[in-house]
Amino acid sequence: MSLLITNIGELVTNDPAAAPGDLLGVRTDAAVVLTDGVVSWVGAAADAPAADEVFDARGRAVLPGFVDSHSHLVFAGDRALEFQARMAGESYAAGGIRTTVAATRAASDDQLAAGVARHVAEMRRQGTTTLEIKSGYGLSVDDEARSLRVAREFTDETTFLGAHVVAPEYADDPAGYVDLVTGPMLAAAAPHARWIDVFCERGAFDEDQARTILAAGTAAGLKGRLHANQLGEGPGVRLAAELGLTAVDHCTYLSDDDVHALRDAGTVATLLPGVEFSTRHPYPSGRRLIDAGVTVAVASDCNPGSCYTSSLPFCIALAVREMGMTPAEAVWAASAGGAAALGRTDVGRVVPGARADLTLLDAPTHVHLAYRPGVPLVARTWTA
Numbered sequence: 001m002s003l004l005i006t007n008i009g010e011l012v013t014n015d016p017a018a019a020p021g022d023l024l025g026v027r028t029d030a031a032v033v034l035t036d037g038v039v040s041w042v043g044a045a046a047d048a049p050a051a052d053e054v055f056d057a058r059g060r061a062v063l064p065g066f067v068d069s070h071s072h073l074v075f076a077g078d079r080a081l082e083f084q085a086r087m088a089g090e091s092y093a094a095g096g097i098r099t100t101v102a103a104t105r106a107a108s109d110d111q112l113a114a115g116v117a118r119h120v121a122e123m124r125r126q127g128t129t130t131l132e133i134k135s136g137y138g139l140s141v142d143d144e145a146r147s148l149r150v151a152r153e154f155t156d157e158t159t160f161l162g163a164h165v166v167a168p169e170y171a172d173d174p175a176g177y178v179d180l181v182t183g184p185m186l187a188a189a190a191p192h193a194r195w196i197d198v199f200c201e202r203g204a205f206d207e208d209q210a211r212t213i214l215a216a217g218t219a220a221g222l223k224g225r226l227h228a229n230q231l232g233e234g235p236g237v238r239l240a241a242e243l244g245l246t247a248v249d250h251c252t253y254l255s256d257d258d259v260h261a262l263r264d265a266g267t268v269a270t271l272l273p274g275v276e277f278s279t280r281h282p283y284p285s286g287r288r289l290i291d292a293g294v295t296v297a298v299a300s301d302c303n304p305g306s307c308y309t310s311s312l313p314f315c316i317a318l319a320v321r322e323m324g325m326t327p328a329e330a331v332w333a334a335s336a337g338g339a340a341a342l343g344r345t346d347v348g349r350v351v352p353g354a355r356a357d358l359t360l361l362d363a364p365t366h367v368h369l370a371y372r373p374g375v376p377l378v379a380r381t382w383t384a
């Protein structure tokens with residue numbers, strides 16, 4: 001089965017070879033052929049080969065499907081009252097996670113899966129075609145393992161985040177909790193996960209604990225990533241660079257040394273502007289990172305506490321308005337950047353051989369994603 005998408009006014013390829021000097025590799029008056037779940041041809045509409053079916057994009061923009069490299073979709077309940085209180089002046093601390101832990105533990109597998117399905121559908125309607133999902137609201141051996149089993153029904157990019165916060169049962173014994181996370185919990189989680197993550201932050205896990213947990217995860221065949229430097233400067237970003245992790249997420253408070261370490265290590269800095277929006281914290285500067293030569297991804301961090309948006313178009317608009325990024329940089333960060341943050345080369349680009357994951361906008365150009373914030377511009381997606 002082949003599909004020709006033609007009459008594309010602006011095709012974002014993220015392929016440097018498509019338009020030298022242009023970050024997004026934009027082609028105009030373009031066409032794409034998708035064959036059996038793979039991009040099989042990209043070029044000028046006038047040169048397009050025949051295909052089994054034809055879709056006329058009528059001059060609109062087509063982009064790679066967005067790659068959301070950071071979400072926490074396995075949870076129950078919501079925290080609207082906590083958000084309301086925060087907007088009335090109370091500050092955000094990592095401890096609110098425990099509210100969601102209690103609700104998640106009380107939910108059935110079917111209830112958790114229904115919640116993930118609902119949020120994945122939201123994401124798809126907003127152009128996301130690849131997503132990562134973390135555990136981290138179970139915090140017991142069984143609840144972390146089943147969270148990851150549920151997540152695996154929706155994506156291969158699953159992340160074991162038993163080290164989200166110390167489980168309530170271990171409030172007086174954090175060392176005992178680290179032993180649990182690196183022992184039986186990891187053993188139960190690893191078959192269902194590709195990544196291991198630690199919330200390395202005051203109130204969560206310190207540098208030594210993060211090192212221990214990541215080392216255990218690596219020994220179990222998982223790849224490391226970190227939540228770091230969200231609430232203040234700290235050791236997490238430096239640790240991510242030292243360990244050569246694929247990505248480190250949040251990066252809200254960075255020293256110059258942190259920025260240089262990220263650049264030198266090639267570790268992707270994943271910015272989560274919805275978090276700053278939803279916590280009224282100051283935004284990090286994407287501009288500073290990009291100008292320093294750091295690879296930047298933008299992701300949603302969709303979760304019920306610090307950021308309950310599933311919308312990458314919203315995050316793109318925030319990255320442009322609040323983080324000093326151009327529309328092109330923000331779109332790149334939410335597609336090719338997200339792919340880089342997951343160590344993937346088969347998504348986030350429209351090139352022959354890539355997965356057939358595309359997003360069609362009801363707009364002539366990607367610029368509209370930031371120019372028209374809050375507007376449902378995604379007309380449809382195609383996925384492999």
Ligand SMILES: [Zn+2]
Pocket residue numbers: 070071072227301303
């Ligand atoms: Zn997160």
